[in-house]
Amino acid sequence: MRDKTIYTLGISGTLLLLYNLHTILMVLPDEAAQGTIGKMLLIHAPAAIAGMTLYFVAVAYSIMFLKTKNFAYDSAAVAVIEVAQVFTLINLVTGSIWGHIIWGIWWTWDARLTRQFMCFMLYLGYLLMRPALNEATQRATISAFVAIFAAADIPLVWLAIRVHDARTQHPGPVLETGTLDPAWRIPFLISWIAFMLIGSALAMVRVRQENARREIDSLRRELHAI
């Protein structure tokens, strides 16, 4: 049953993404001001939104773990954070390529770039810390604590950078006033749905690995005790 779900989610997400890439590259007209590279928006922004969505899902799992002490929630949290990191990385890399072509620079300490980068760094600390903890309960509790702290920090990072208006490179309409052309809305939404489907499949595979690892650890400990 679980295998079927993973395959269904993964294959439907991949097919949806391929269909959407065809629409983006072959059907949609180029963006008026930026040309073809403007279409990067339809991958770049949905990846960021998928990453953010998954970070918040992971925090919900972390809170659930602290409340219930059920290891399934810990496995789900780490799996979802790993997938969220991949989407954040996609967002950062595509943004960097886009920025190099349009702004002439690979990186700037713009409000959004900094927030995404800090998200990545905060949860990188989470992923680096986990293997350094041997005991399963301790690892899960501490991981949940770090995940909640990191989530609380993200709005403050955003606020801290927004306080100083000079640190913004994204054009005004992207940040506040603009709306997406109606023809671009559906591909934008499909990209996000495809990312979420693929992300869910990957997270489910990762949950299975995490559960297996915990079981092996506990068997190894039992063996040592004997």
Added chain:
Amino acid sequence: MKQGLLSALFIARKDLRTEFRTKEALNASVSFALVVLVLFSFAFDLGRDEFYDISGGLLWLVYVFAGALIVNRSFIREVPNDCLDVLIASPMPAWSLFLGKVIASFVLLMIVELVSLPVYGLLNNIHWVDSFWPHLGLMILATWGITITGVAFSAVTVNVRLRELMLPVLHYPMLIPLLIGAMQISTALLKGDGGDLSADLRLVVVFDAMFSALSLYLIEFILVG
């Protein structure tokens, strides 16, 4: 509640007394702060006015680096002879133990900062005396944020392998919003700018309030399980 606060003060007094007897963390932290200050003077060959522009940033980098040595010790000092297990098993709540450790680290870091500030001013020709009192207020607020998050992560990493490496990896990214606010205010105070600093100040206060509440609530899960 009152008993918890008294227990916290008791733990803080114990930690401070232990530290003042050996002065291990204090001496190391002050020496480290001075070394970093000297290294900065080699690293930046700037004119006096240009140096003022980055003065707040450099000052807070010194404080944060020195602070890592202080907060790192707060829970590790209880590991030998299983003292931490005894403290956790004692009747006081976990938040009291944590708050006591935070107060002790806060006092120690404030001492390091108050020693470093005149040396920083002296070595870099920065006038800090005129803005001392508002600066002291900022130091109290931002140092509280550094210590409460730092001691929380010290509790988290006490049983982690490579804890000396893990603490800065987890702690420094977390401090970014606090440091942005503190650095901006410090630079403005040292330069004598009278601009509107309320947004930065709010940021520092919100950071303190949010992480104080979160740490005090969640520390029970970390220490007791």
